[in-house]
Amino acid sequence: MPDPQAILKADSEGRYFEALDLSPDASIEQVRSQEVVLAHRHRDMPEVGAAIHHSAEFATAVRRYADGAADARLPDGVELCWFCKKRPAVPSAVVHIDLYKIVEKSDWVVSKHFLYKSSKTAVPRCSACRTAHDIAGRRHTRVGWLVGLALAVGLTIVGAAAHAFVAGVVCALGFGTFFGFLARRVAQVVVRPGHSRPLGHSERFPAVKEMRDQGWLLGTGPSRAD
Numbered sequence: 001m002p003d004p005q006a007i008l009k010a011d012s013e014g015r016y017f018e019a020l021d022l023s024p025d026a027s028i029e030q031v032r033s034q035e036v037v038l039a040h041r042h043r044d045m046p047e048v049g050a051a052i053h054h055s056a057e058f059a060t061a062v063r064r065y066a067d068g069a070a071d072a073r074l075p076d077g078v079e080l081c082w083f084c085k086k087r088p089a090v091p092s093a094v095v096h097i098d099l100y101k102i103v104e105k106s107d108w109v110v111s112k113h114f115l116y117k118s119s120k121t122a123v124p125r126c127s128a129c130r131t132a133h134d135i136a137g138r139r140h141t142r143v144g145w146l147v148g149l150a151l152a153v154g155l156t157i158v159g160a161a162a163h164a165f166v167a168g169v170v171c172a173l174g175f176g177t178f179f180g181f182l183a184r185r186v187a188q189v190v191v192r193p194g195h196s197r198p199l200g201h202s203e204r205f206p207a208v209k210e211m212r213d214q215g216w217l218l219g220t221g222p223s224r225a226d
Contacts, residue, residue: 004048007038011051014077015090016062019055024087024126031059062088081126082205083133083197089124095202097121099216114222123205129196136198 002010002021010019017024020034035056042048064072066086074080079089097120104115125133202208203218212218 004042004045007042007048007055008051011055014058014088016055016059016088019051020059022059024128026059026063028060028063031056031063079124081129082123083125083129083199083201087126087128090127093125093127093130095123095125095199097123097202097205097208098218098220099208099211100219100221101214101216102222105222116222118221119211119216121205121207121211123202123208132196133199 002019007019010016017026017031020026020031020038022030022034026034035052038052039049042052058075058078061072061075062078062080065074066080081087081089081093082095098118099121100116100118102114102116106113203212
């Protein structure tokens with residue numbers, strides 16, 4: 001059970017489920033039941049009791065909205081996670097999407113000159129989806145390393161057997177790196193982050209999509225290929 005100071009702090013920061021010591025997936029019945037338990041435990045502390053009631057009201061509103069209740073509305077200042085659309089987003093887990101828009105482009109003799117403006121768009125995410133994305137990212141990296149390393153070792157052995165060790169090493173580094181990177185990209189599509197939508201789903205966030213429809217591009221700035 002959370003101590004009184006933890007309850008007050010979590011409620012003031014909008015971490016309503018955490019204030020009640022509940023998972024963000026908790027049902028409305030669990031929220032109400034926990035409210036009764038905590039209120040009784042801290043019945044001699046009115047300020048804490050008020051925070052418990054406040055968090056329970058907000059947690060109930062979030063759950064009703066996530067469950068699709070027709071008359072449900074999210075409380076002011078609360079956003080649902082874009083990736084699971086079930087749990088409230090937290091500021092520490094937000095995903096920042098970099099975008100830029102080319103204002104002017106000049107072709108010089110040996111290079112290109114760009115004048116552009118940049119922007120960041122915040123995509124709301126909950127702590128559970130952040131954890132799922134971190135775990136999936138590590139899995140993707142491991143898949144890339146394993147495929148690249150296996151291919152590199154195989155090509156090196158083939159090169160040595162054909163008395164072309166140096167050529168084999170060069171090919172191994174080149175092909176190993178390329179196919180390792182390719183395997184990681186494939187893993188990002190195949191290996192899903194649990195019940196959360198993949199991190200790439202952030203590009204479909206309405207604010208990001210709207211900016212892209214207005215000519216903004218993903219990234220921190222233009223490259224030579226633009």
